[in-house]
Amino acid sequence: MKLLRVGPEGQERAALRDAEGRIRDLSAHVDDFAGAGVSLAAIDRLRALDPASLPELTEPGRIGPCLASVPTFFCIGLNYAQHAAETGATPPAETIVFSKAASALSGPDDAVRLPRGSEKSDWEVELGVVIGKRAQYVSVAEALDYVVGYCVVNDVSERAFQIERGGQWIKGKSAPTFGPVGPWLVTADEVPDPQALHLSLALNGTTMQDSTTADMIFSVAEIISHMSQMMALVPGDIIATGTPQGVGMGMSPQRFLRPGDVMELEVEGLGRQRQDVVAG
Numbered sequence: 001m002k003l004l005r006v007g008p009e010g011q012e013r014a015a016l017r018d019a020e021g022r023i024r025d026l027s028a029h030v031d032d033f034a035g036a037g038v039s040l041a042a043i044d045r046l047r048a049l050d051p052a053s054l055p056e057l058t059e060p061g062r063i064g065p066c067l068a069s070v071p072t073f074f075c076i077g078l079n080y081a082q083h084a085a086e087t088g089a090t091p092p093a094e095t096i097v098f099s100k101a102a103s104a105l106s107g108p109d110d111a112v113r114l115p116r117g118s119e120k121s122d123w124e125v126e127l128g129v130v131i132g133k134r135a136q137y138v139s140v141a142e143a144l145d146y147v148v149g150y151c152v153v154n155d156v157s158e159r160a161f162q163i164e165r166g167g168q169w170i171k172g173k174s175a176p177t178f179g180p181v182g183p184w185l186v187t188a189d190e191v192p193d194p195q196a197l198h199l200s201l202a203l204n205g206t207t208m209q210d211s212t213t214a215d216m217i218f219s220v221a222e223i224i225s226h227m228s229q230m231m232a233l234v235p236g237d238i239i240a241t242g243t244p245q246g247v248g249m250g251m252s253p254q255r256f257l258r259p260g261d262v263m264e265l266e267v268e269g270l271g272r273q274r275q276d277v278v279a280g
Contacts, residue, residue: 079242
């Protein structure tokens with residue numbers, strides 16, 4: 001299933017994109033896609049519905065973030081071999097885990113607003129993983145059983161805030177609109193191998209990132225298992241699993257986002273995003 005949320009900001013309703021691309025209203029069957037609403041059990045109940053029986057939304061309007069809110073917006077750093085190389089970093093021996101503020105969450109086509117004082121805002125196309133049941137002390141072999149679905153994430157990052165201002169990376173990751181997710185939450189049964197997905201990002205029509213999840217240093221299963229040894233992952237948590245090479249920070253000379261730029265990004269089978277960059 002491809003699940004999404006449509007409507008004006010703050011007034012989105014749950015919906016389903018059927019096999020013919022029609023948008024079907026799910027609001028009679030689920031309050032919203034967040035927390036228990038994206039548990040494996042909740043999604044199984046939706047799977048039992050006949051899409052043809054659901055009202056069609058002929059003019060659905062804006063697509064909002066595919067999750068209404070998140071308990072935690074986790075991110076994985078330096079998780080693509082070629083991205084680590086372009087930044088001059090040694091590939092990590094253990095998964096680097098950090099987070100974005102939950103308030104960064106935004107829709108896939110909403111404008112990205114550069115925060116005040118931004119000098120080095122950057123793009124990062126990523127595979128997003130959404131947890132569907134509580135995961136603690138899980139093995140690599142069983143880790144994917146805890147995934148309810150996948151989505152496109154743009155882990156927008158202000159590099160000066162992230163690297164030059166001291167403290168944790170979260171400072172450069174968390175401005176409002178710095179977490180576009182969607183357009184769809186694609187259920188895990190439609191993604192048989194999360195390590196075999198093409199992902200790309202274009203800036204003003206020029207391809208900047210073009211890679212596959214096969215270049216990940218730590219697989220999705222390894223990430224979930226590793227994190228679960230140190231914390232409990234819960235339904236609705238999202239994990240942005242790292243970005244491939246081609247970010248602005250890695251260019252020579254470096255290139256960062258400016259008002260008027262347009263980002264277009266895609267992960268194979270999970271849909272496309274498009275964001276205009278505007279001053280905050």
